Amino acid sequence: MLAAMPDSAPSPLSAGGVSPRDGGPAGASPRSGGDACPGTLRLHRADDGALARVRIPGGVLSVDQAEALLTAAARFGDGELHLTSRGNVQLRGLGTECGGELAGLLTDAGLLPSAAHERARNIVASPLAGLDGSPSIRSWLTELDRLVCDSAAAATLSGRFLFALDDGRGDVDALGADVTLIAEGPSGAALLRVGTADEVFRVPAAEAPRAALLAAEEFLRAARNSGAWRVKDLPDDVRAELVRTIGPASGPSVHRPRPRTATSPAPGPHGFAITADVPLGRLTPTQWQLLTDTARRYGGELRLTPWRGIVIPGPVPRPKAAQALRTLAESGLITAPDSLWTGVGACIGHPxxxxxxxxxxxxAGAAVGPPGRLPVYWSGCERRCGHPHGEWIDVVVTPDGHRISHVRGERRDPPTTVRNDPARLAAVVAEARA
Structure with a gap:
């Protein structure tokens, strides 16, 4: 295992002095000094107040934890909860001095098991795993989160570094995580992917979480002299050497190209679960409470998806599922694929x-029309915070107008720019999505 590296320095909005279980953040290092990803101990200053990003490994929440998040949003912020493209939760409109109390509340709810690792617990997982006949990956999730929190080296991972646990359907494998574990079905083995390499390595399923952690620690070694936050940021030769180094220590290689399109669970019933998507990822207190109450009546759990949706595991009898979906739809959530909001996303934008x-x-709301074949994402600047992966329509605001382009993985078609014409903008976006 790698020797421990110091974590990044607290920002001026850091909770500071908060020590849930294993002590507060360590001092700064040259490598991590520029990592500005927010957390719960390190708040981010936004125009609408401070922002906290609460990591939810695998998107899995108990109903009690969901209630704690609602309490935190009401007590310290603007009351709303925002879902991210990694299945995490953001609280906005926070007071700049709330960090210590917020951390205490989240620690008591089991949402902050390690202060030193709170920004490193970035793990996405297939939301329907174990619910529709696919393999369950819950043991991987529990063990990987534990290993990350126990690793001194993992505390120095960037807040941008991402683990993915895929049940074999390819949904989160397509997200381009830094380290991905893929269930291989009947073989009982797991496949380990580093970055987006086409070659994966077969490892025993029971050893998969440790193999994922060791791959992340090996990345830290490779990144020491490059300043890279993620595997994709490494120079080509360093990235290739990283894969070669990890391979022999993992298992035999298998050629398995990464899926190019990430497919989210369609909103609606899914056998032993129901799924609702959230328009623009923004949940009012009433909507969050309704989802929590629905989960409490059935499986007692919510799963937040990387596509800003929520899965409520069952079993939910069909008539009750239909009623629950109607109630969720009446609250403004997306419960059917033909919703006008299906596939529409946007960053937080102005103000x-x-x-x-x-x-x-x-x-985005003014331009909503008939559902399109492709998702569309609206960004208020070139940073494109929270944009999707795979194939999608990219709408970016520039000083010259709205630039619309069709993105296919790393490829981007020539754009169309629309200036100060909302009707034409909506028409161009609709045509691009079709």
Whole structure:
């Protein structure tokens, strides 16, 4: 195992002095000094107040933890909860002095098991795993989170570094995580992917979480002299050497290209679960409470998806599932694939973000039309915070107008720019999505 590296320095909005279980954040290092990813101990200053990002490994929440998040949003923030593209939760409109109390509340709810690792617990998982005949990966999730929190080296992972646990269907494998574990079905083995390499390594399923952690620690060694936050940021030769180094220590290689399109669970019933998507990832207190109450009546659990949706595991009898979905739909959530909001996403935009050039959420709402084949994501600036993966329509606000382009993985078609014409903008976006 790698020797421990110091974690990043607290920002001016850090909780500071909060020591849930294993002590507060360590001092700064040259490598991590520029990692500005927010957490719960290190708040981010936004135009609408401070922002906290609560890591939810695998998106899995108990109903009691969901209630704790609602309490935190009401007590310290603007009351709303925002889902991220990694299945995490953001609280906005926070007071700058709430960090210590917020950390205490989340620690008591089991949402902050390690202060030193709170920004490193970035793990996405297939939301329907174990619910529709696919393999359960819960043991991987529990063990990997434990190993990450026990690793001194893992505390120095960037808040951008991502683990993915895929049940074999390819949904989160397509997200381009830094380290991915894939269930191999009847063989009982796991496949380990490093970055987006086409070659994966077969490891025994019971050893898969440790193999994933060791791959992350090996990345830290490789990244020492490069300043890379993620595997994709490594120079090509260093990345290739990283894969070669990890391979022999893992298992035999298998050629398995990564899926290019990430497919989310369709909103609606799914056998032993129901799924609802969240327009623009923004949940009112009433919607969050309704989802929590629904989960409490059935499996007692919510699963947040990387596509800003929520899965409620069952079993839910069919008539009750239909009623629950109707109630969720009446609250404004997306419960069927033919919703006008299906596939529509946007960053927080103006006025919440000072870098945004417009209120893209309002613009996205004004342009909503018939569902398109492709998802569309509206960004208020070139950073494109929270954009999807795979194939999608990219709408970016620039000083010259809205630039619309078709993205296919790493490829981008020539864009169309629309200036100050909302009707034409909606028509161009609709045509691109079709």
């Amino acid at each position: 919440g973000c000072a870098k945004s050039l417009s209120d893209v959420r309002a613009e």
